[in-house]
Amino acid sequence: xxxxxQLVLSFGLYGLGxxxxxxxxxxxxxxxxxxxxxxxxxxxxxxxxxxxxCILGLDQVIIRTPNQSKxxxxxxxxxxxxxxxxxxxxxxxxxxxxxxxLQLIMSVYFLSILTMISAIFRANHLLxxxxxxxxxxxxxxxxxxxxxxxxxxxxxxASLSILLLFSLYYLxxxxxxxxxxxxxTIQESNHRNVGLAFFFHNITLVVAIYGEQMLINALGxxxxxxxxxxxxxxxxSIAISFFGFFGFYLxxxxxxxxxxxxxxxxxxxxxxxxxxxxxxTLSIAFGFLIYKLYYQDKGIQLxxxxxxxxxxxxxxxxxxxxxxxxxxxxxxxxxxxxxxxxNWLFMLIYLTIIYLLLTKSLPIYILFTxxxxxxxxxxxxxxxxxxxxxxLALIEKEKLCV
Numbered sequence: 001x002x003x004x005x006q007l008v009l010s011f012g013l014y015g016l017g018x019x020x021x022x023x024x025x026x027x028x029x030x031x032x033x034x035x036x037x038x039x040x041x042x043x044x045x046x047x048x049x050x051x052x053x054c055i056l057g058l059d060q061v062i063i064r065t066p067n068q069s070k071x072x073x074x075x076x077x078x079x080x081x082x083x084x085x086x087x088x089x090x091x092x093x094x095x096x097x098x099x100x101x102l103q104l105i106m107s108v109y110f111l112s113i114l115t116m117i118s119a120i121f122r123a124n125h126l127l128x129x130x131x132x133x134x135x136x137x138x139x140x141x142x143x144x145x146x147x148x149x150x151x152x153x154x155x156x157x158a159s160l161s162i163l164l165l166f167s168l169y170y171l172x173x174x175x176x177x178x179x180x181x182x183x184x185t186i187q188e189s190n191h192r193n194v195g196l197a198f199f200f201h202n203i204t205l206v207v208a209i210y211g212e213q214m215l216i217n218a219l220g221x222x223x224x225x226x227x228x229x230x231x232x233x234x235x236x237s238i239a240i241s242f243f244g245f246f247g248f249y250l251x252x253x254x255x256x257x258x259x260x261x262x263x264x265x266x267x268x269x270x271x272x273x274x275x276x277x278x279x280x281t282l283s284i285a286f287g288f289l290i291y292k293l294y295y296q297d298k299g300i301q302l303x304x305x306x307x308x309x310x311x312x313x314x315x316x317x318x319x320x321x322x323x324x325x326x327x328x329x330x331x332x333x334x335x336x337x338x339x340x341x342x343n344w345l346f347m348l349i350y351l352t353i354i355y356l357l358l359t360k361s362l363p364i365y366i367l368f369t370x371x372x373x374x375x376x377x378x379x380x381x382x383x384x385x386x387x388x389x390x391x392l393a394l395i396e397k398e399k400l401c402v
């Protein structure tokens with residue numbers, strides 16, 4: 001049997017990156033005080049959201065037009081530099097952060113460049129280098145954390161800068177950014193529009209994952225952020241890590257299947273729903289176990305309302321995996337645009353509710369219960385829309401084939 005070594009290596013690095021962040025979350029909650037934990041949560045959430053804003057979907061454009069990588073990359077550098085300057089000024093003027101704003105923006109800038117370089121590697125089928133650029137810094141952060149090197153800001157800045165230098169070296173060594181490739185699916189004049197289309201579709205997912213922690217910390221509710229984040233780490237980490245693996249594995253598998261019908265989709269959906277319930281149950285059980293072993297002595301109190309919301313959210317995120325893949329692969333442009341608008345509506349309602357909760361003088365129990373329930377409902381709505389319109393897309397596909 002022929003084994004694609006590069007594919008195996010890239011899959012291994014992807015898994016190692018997920019595992020590193022999984023272990024980092026567990027380690028920081030178990031070994032660091034609450035203020036460091038909330039800084040870590042805020043840094044992670046802000047990094048991924050702000051880096052997406054810096055990129056504005058151009059990473060996906062590069063994957064589809066690799067022959068114009070250099071021109072797109074240069075345009076991105078100008079764009080990202082400008083956006084980071086705006087973010088730095090806005091953060092300095094409007095927010096009072098307990099961390100270095102300059103280091104945070106530097107980390108955002110480095111991550112956005114790494115993401116673009118990873119896209120160039122992917123577009124040229126250098127999958128191992130692509131995964132190193134995407135996940136190598138996560139492994140480096142875990143190492144810094146365990147060895148107690150530097151502080152939270154420096155963990156990110158140092159790890160990202162090291163991997164950025166490594167990636168830039170191989171980008172120059174391979175010369176792929178100057179390579180001429182005949183395949184071109186997007187007109188040069190349309191790069192910005194296509195990139196924005198991808199950005200507007202993907203940013204709702206990024207905000208669904210990270211928006212809650214960024215908003216809570218930005219508004220100064222560190223205690224609420226700590227309670228929610230520690231529960232999220234303990235009770236959802238296993239399920240979320242497996243769902244990430246499923247997405248990484250299923251997307252290329254479904255894409256290369258000769259026949260994928262509505263019946264196939266329903267079979268996949270039922271199996272994944274059952275697996276989601278099983279993994280979510282396992283993840284909750286794991287949370288209770290590590291709480292007894294490591295976290296009970298830290299003074300962390302378990303909140304049943306948050307645990308129930310996490311269980312619902314995990315099932316919704318698991319169900320979302322296969323339907324979102326099929327929606328992306330089989331839906332018409334009009335359907336994708338409509339679902340993007342729905343997800344934007346859900347996201348805005350979600351963020352507005354959390355903002356209103358945080359700006360009211362509510363007892364902390366009501367606050368974290370309401371926020372966790374809102375997060376679970378938000379993910380359930382995303383999963384419902386994704387399931388419904390993936391089915392409709394496959395029904396339309398089958399009608400066209402008749």
